[in-house]
Amino acid sequence: MPLFLPHFNIQKFNTLAVPAVANYFVSVQNDEELREALAFARTEKLPLLILGGGSNIVLRADFPGLVIHIKTRGLDVVAENDEYVWLKVAAGENWHQLVEYTLDNGYYGLENLSLIPGSVGAAPIQNIGAYGVELKDVFAELAALDIQSGLTVMFTNESCQFGYRESIFKQTLKDLYVITSVTLKLNKTPALNLQYPALRSALKEIPAGDISPEQVSAAVIAIRQSKLPDPQQVPNVGSFFKNPVVPVGQFESLKLRFPHLVSYPVDDSHMKLAAGWLIDQAGWRGKEVDGVRVHPDQALVLTNPGKREGKLILQLADRVIASVEELFGVTLEMEPRVYP
Ligand SMILES: Cc1cc2nc3c(=O)[nH]c(=O)nc-3n(C[C@H](O)[C@H](O)[C@H](O)COP(=O)(O)OP(=O)(O)OC[C@H]3O[C@@H](n4cnc5c(N)ncnc54)[C@H](O)[C@@H]3O)c2cc1C
Structure with missing residues (x-):
């Protein structure tokens, strides 16, 4: 039976270094332990967070359930x-x-x-x-x-x-x-x-x-x-936003207004816009709010040098999304998954 650790701090298990506590945490080394962990969650009626390296999640708050850290090898x-x-x-x-x-x-x-x-x-x-x-x-x-x-x-x-x-x-x-x-x-x-x-x-x-x-x-x-900043030095999850894909018509009207718009063709009817460029143009590159920063070298990356709470990271993300929406009429979507 794997060891279920109650009230476990998962700050070291997410690359944004967000301080957060899980109700329970368990590391599983093989599929049998994974099955036992899933059975425990079912019996205790706990929500689940399946965790790998924690490099694509944002912890909005403490996790009120079981975090299963996948440590299987082979x-x-x-x-x-x-x-x-x-x-x-x-x-x-x-x-x-x-x-x-x-x-x-x-x-x-x-x-x-x-x-x-x-x-x-x-x-x-x-x-x-x-x-x-x-x-x-x-x-x-x-x-x-x-x-x-x-x-x-x-x-x-x-x-x-x-x-x-x-x-x-x-x-x-x-x-x-x-x-x-x-x-x-x-x-x-x-x-x-x-x-x-x-x-x-x-x-x-x-x-x-x-x-x-x-x-x-x-x-x-x-x-x-x-x-890209090394998450060991400056906590981050890589690209915080996906590059938005827009219909060619919308791309053409944006290109008239913003001749330097950075874009890549996707198919005959869609273009992908460089989210980092949009964020930069909206004036956010290098800005810091509440200890959370838009990376100065790549505006697509949000960093958490102050190891602040996830809700502050999400507040900055919301402000960035609102600015880009206002300037370009394009809605940015976040790449990492938010828990809980
Ligand atoms: C500096 C940096 C650079 C990055 N560059 C890139 C890049 O170039 N391209 C890119 O695509 N991504 C990039 N990423 C994002 C990230 O590395 C990837 O998304 C990676 O696959 C996340 O792996 P993880 O184990 O850390 O996932 P976690 O953050 O642990 O989990 C991410 C999601 O996957 C789920 N999950 C994890 N393991 C399992 C499993 N075994 N079964 C079911 N669900 C599971 C989790 O529940 C969660 O919803 C970057 C991140 C950083 C920090």
Whole structure:
């Protein structure tokens, strides 16, 4: 039976370093302990927070339930052929350590996703993405426990309904499953994705044919370290807002009013706007309110240098959303999940 810790401080378990207490906290090392933890929550009628690295949550207040910290371990090659390897990874493994493991073993496809904080089990929740690659590009399937029945259910790439920072686990199946493992389909020969301009420019000194996956990973790490604050030094959850996707008509009228609008095409009828640019134009870059700050180097990131309460972070987020709405008529959506 895993150890249920009552009245547990979870400040060290969220990368915004928000001070908050959970009614109960439990670390689970395997699926059996996870089942026991879920049974405890059912018996005690406790709300659940399934926690990985805590790098994509905002704690608005104390959590009046059970926090289950997923600490399961394991990586297994479950199939391979001449071209691909299928790697099954336990949900509690660290994402970036997985990226390093794959590079060390000659399995390719994760290099653009280097240095994203958090656990493997959380990666499908918002279909993590960076530098032109998303989890869905390498995803084969996942196993999840149905919280009500305790049964294991498999999800294919299609059934996860991945989108931009989206999956079925944030929509119709929200809070119904705990992901226990993720299986990735990785290349045995490098198939680099260098479409992202900042990445191409970081590697421009190397002839295209000579670039290795390790160099791509190193370049991604260097770019990320130059732009994003390290949560260990300055508490944050990375991008606080999603880049809004708007219809082309709305984009065109905004572009007339704001010729420098930063945008990327999504499909024939939609454009993605750079939320950081919108926030910057609304005058928020570098501003600090109640110990919570809009990051001076990247306005998409809110930091919590004062380790203040979650409600203060959310108050600043609301003010940023209101300013952007007023100036551009665009509603920003938050990326991290708010609890409780
Ligand atoms: C500096 C920084 C940079 C970042 N850069 C990026 C980036 O480039 N791209 C990107 O996509 N994200 C980025 N993020 C966000 C974050 O790293 C990812 O969303 C990551 O996948 C969160 O993992 P986690 O284990 O910390 O999740 P947590 O914060 O612990 O949980 C996030 C959500 O997933 C749920 N969850 C976690 N594990 C499971 C599970 N096993 N089963 C079911 N539900 C689960 C939680 O209940 C919660 O709702 C960044 C964050 C930081 C701090």
